[in-house]
Amino acid sequence: MGAPVVLGIESTCDETAAAVVRGRELVSNVVASSMEEHARYGGVIPEIASRAHAEAFVPVVSKALADADMSVADVDAIAVSAGPGLAGCLAVGVSGAKALALAADKPIYGINHVIGHIAVTQLQFGPFPKDVMALIVSGGHTSLLHVVDVARHVDVVGTTLDDAAGECFDKVARLLGFPYPGGPHIDRHARLGDPHALRVPQGLTQGRAGREHPYDFSFSGVKTAVARWVEARMRADEDVPVDDVCASLADSVASVLSRKALDGCREYGSKTLIVGGGFSANSQLRERLAADGASRGIEVRIPRIALCTDNGAMVAMLGVNLVEAGIRPSDPGFGIDSAMPLTTVSV
Ligand code: KG4
């Protein structure tokens, strides 16, 4: 058999996406987002997102196949995100993917969305070297993983004990009056400010908590400290230096993420760090990791932004890895798992 061809389908949150991957080649990639429909509510509304998936599913999957000049009969397998994510959203993608698989008599893989964020880097940087570490940062996840075999086994080295990095940015952004998602607004303002203007705590880096949780993260203290500072200025009727607030927050979060991820690489003898998830679009984090990685002799693989945010290519790429590894397809009766553990690669 030549390189496996996999159709990947994604519907965990506010993107309905489908893509075709052949081996390490991205053949087509279609993303429809309901993000704008959530903006005025300040966060993703599950019911609105589910309805948007139901409307977008057929057009998005059809376009991904048409752009690849294929019909579903031409793919070797279908892969779909089965979790973690919003239950109603997952149900739309998984039901649709199962219907397609049944109609076309194709094997189907229910995959872990977060592991997809790791797998997708192969489309830009090629196969994984041995003992890769992965830092996954998104709206819902901040985790450091040791990738033993992307198709079979991933170990959790560290994770956030409270808020994810993206969540922390989004909450501060809301306080500053930016629309959802606030992360990109903080990024933009941070470029103009002084990163040392405010003293922002760096969670789990010092003292006993730092020693007990060398690779875990905590961003709720960061969020609270910045919020208190901003609210005190507002109460005193003083101007809030938005650029400085954003720059100080972004600097603190980027430096903690970079330091812990690269310390983890040293601990596991890894020469390569993969970065994925929507927050890896953050320019302060990208710059910090590039600089720190270079000075510590670790190759940092951060994909282009279109591959960082949720998409179907990440699902299809992990599907190719599963087919190549000879992993048995999922039982067609598999369920969704909105809290799928990071150690589950496929169901
Ligand atoms: O992975 P993702 O697209 O969705 C989830 O699975 O959560 O990540 C979305 C998160 C949001 O919190 C958003 O504010 C954040 O990524 N984000 C950013 C940037 N672009 C997206 N945060 C900071 N700077 C950015 N440039």
Ligand code: ZN
């Ligand atoms: Zn994601």
